[in-house]
Amino acid sequence: MADAVTITVKRNGPLRVEGGIRLIDADGAEWDLTGKPAVSLCRCGASEKRPFCDGSHNKIGWQCNASSGNLTGGENQATNVMQPVSGNLTGK
Numbered sequence: 001m002a003d004a005v006t007i008t009v010k011r012n013g014p015l016r017v018e019g020g021i022r023l024i025d026a027d028g029a030e031w032d033l034t035g036k037p038a039v040s041l042c043r044c045g046a047s048e049k050r051p052f053c054d055g056s057h058n059k060i061g062w063q064c065n066a067s068s069g070n071l072t073g074g075e076n077q078a079t080n081v082m083q084p085v086s087g088n089l090t091g092k
Helices: 056-060
Strands: 006-009 015-018 038-041 063-066 080-083
Antiparallel strands (some): 006 015, 015 038
């Protein structure tokens, strides 16, 4: 059985993905993640190395107020408010 995958939502930062993962692009090509037990994936959209995080969220002051909750509906639904607070999302 493959390693379990753990995805950690970093506060005001990337998604940290650990475990036996395959990362496939929109054209079906696979990234070579040999020797990488974990990767950080961009959430802010400003990274010059997308889909990977390059720390641009710090430069632009990006913040995300995301919390876990009941994803099946009802009163305890997850709150996910993502918005840049300053900076240029194009990275230019």
